[in-house]
Amino acid sequence: MKPSPPRPKPDPKAPRQPLPLLDPALRHTPAEVALGFTGEQAKIEALRCLQCQKPTCIDACPLNIDIKRFILRMVDGDYAGAHEVISEQSPFPGVCGRVCQHELFCEEACIVGRRWDPVAIGALERFAADHARLRMQELVKGEPRKPTGPKVALVGSGPASLIAAYDLVRLNYRVTIFEALHRLGGVLAYGIPNFRLPREILHEEIARLQNLGVEFVTSFIVGKSATIEELFEEGYEAVFLGTGAGLPYLMEIPGENLAGVYTANEFLTRLNLMEAYRFPERPTPVHVGKRTVVVGGGNSAMDAARWARRLGSETTILYRRGRAELKARIEEIKHAEEEGVRFEFLAAPVALYGDPHGFVTAMECIRMELGEPDESGRRSPAPIPGSEYRIPAETVVAAIGQAPNPTLQRVTPQLHTRRGKIVIDEAGRTSMNLVFAGGDVVRGGSTVILAMKDGRAAAAAIHRALSPNGGNHDQPDH
Template structure:
């Protein structure tokens, strides 16, 4: 059916107060428009191009406005999802954005990178009705739609100066939230960033084709307009220690949002060969350092690969595989120990990766990486697995099939199996308490063992998401503002 006609029909019913649940169920879930799968293999432009106005309006009408609104429970920052979708359905997109912004500072980012299918959309009544999460109301796409409409970037009001200084370590999603919330309370805020460009994982990690850097830049500019200072090339712990910031430089509160930042490897033979990368390194070279333009304005090289194996099944693995496709690899294999249903990556990323020709090798795990006499990767020995009984995580444990080894012909291997905790602050911050994995120990208010020092995101949680980091940032900022009142 023609989408305009359908929308008009539904709006007519709505106006008369006759739009019933059974009508809403008839509206087809609106697919996300995307760049052509072949064309996008050779560009770095955003893949998902965003809803049209009609699509967004229709999708919003799919929401039942159920009284319990279980979706809100599924959101780590408790956005009033029901409320913002009602606003879109009423045609009031700016009100929708206002509602989102009460809880989330970065809707254009979260609409794109949140794993909605295990958060808000997992709980959606519409999805439950169809017994298919894929049929849930597309909350993330609607969030992105209204966020993208907001062209005028109004600068949030800042309370009169308190004369107190807050240091935010790390300019990723958590740091941005803490900076905004503490600045709004009137404190003098400085963000310290180790890299030469701010934005954290949203700039070095998540590729342009999934999260355009212009969006992140805009958020950072808003912060600067609010009066937040951003000091790049500043490694807290080395350039200045936390103790120096607090005792000598006048900062009364500190937020640590440094991310995880110590890539894990498999500990299998051959991992030191040339052509083996951590996903962090591969993505940083490609995204932050723009290695895709090597020799054409950018100076950081990256392997020129023909056949690439990416190890892992999360979003970072998908990002690395899809970057490899765009860098011109002929074959990209995604090697994952479990089966596809256990993959932690967003469904949309898995779908996009497959469309782009990434070959999924599930229930397989590398045994060793093989090298030639010059120390370059020339292949990877892989073992096949089958699913056994469920393990502690509730997922069925992969069990190796003896004798099933075979060699995958690859020249590059990218390890995307997560990050450990970066030891830099542990080495340089006496008194700060860490757990046995090197993560910072905090209480319910994100307060650490040191007076005035708060922490959140990956360095606390181990492996989190943009939205969880933001959620913790919110909590920490509130606690910091409270702490600085005294």
């Protein structure tokens, strides 16, 4: 056998590779904006990793992905191997490579980042996932596995439930995910637009779970189609609640009921899930006027504003705090700006005005100033008396946060909640025996990776509860 050539030395001083992007002038469709590294860029970026003795990035990743090892595979040009390393911990390299807030976790902890720009771990993850797509498509063509262990019901098909399913099915549990909507993925499907997360990536990674033996039941609302008790009667031995935070907060200002005023939840669901941008070819419309004002500063606000721009509307994001306090991913803010979204900081809506037909025409705003930090650690905004002003708006989108949907909690009073969120203990257990919960329904609006962390913790707790001796169940039939 020929000896393999020596591995090149790490080169952290090489400039961090920029992600190639779709030209802003072409961003008038839902086509993906971030195009992914070229092979050459992936090599340079992988070599920037120092392969640290104590890889702080791994501890900082809520899923403890072995980042050091997957990057080393990439240095060797073994992209399939890199994908396999990531897949040991995560069923979603393609999804997380695109939407995870790496700058808050692994990249924040990257040692290279102390002197230079941190290694672009997210973009490398995405490269490995994209490279593995063909192989994955082949893999899922085979017969799905047939697990034979105890039955577990997971409610909601967002990232919290999906990773719980991944972990449980690999331990041979018979896992069924019940989803209220007709599509799978939770916010990944209805909230995050295709221009950030192409649907085929999501569908392919979910198809892999199906191939591992996870069953999916859509258009099934637990709390309406069946209660939790009825799931137990059906033979499920544990239940995980990953029902997310799908109830949008309202602005609670006069004029909020005018036509043309949406919550981000409704606006994005129409566009992402119902493909309203294809109306009348698709049955669901969305009304977007000449000028759109999106209220808020998180990912939902950026997504709604970027959609409004794609539909040809002059778009302003109105945010009551300053630029430094924006909660959206830095990349999304940059892309929104490139696409012509205007930002108006330190301003809040006071009232909406409409025409005689009931359509919104203008928003009254008030200037704000920042005071002392609030409980979130961010400086709290306060209105400046007498600073009211009006701006024209034919479309208004309120993207000011979301609370857990109360449907299930309402019919399940034995489930303890605090301010609408399901209360769990450190093992993910709710107040009901063998009922676990995690993700946004516990945290309120959070992030994909923290929802996944919770789903993983709950899967481990379910396994402990159903297999007290900690053993795997019999191996699945293939």
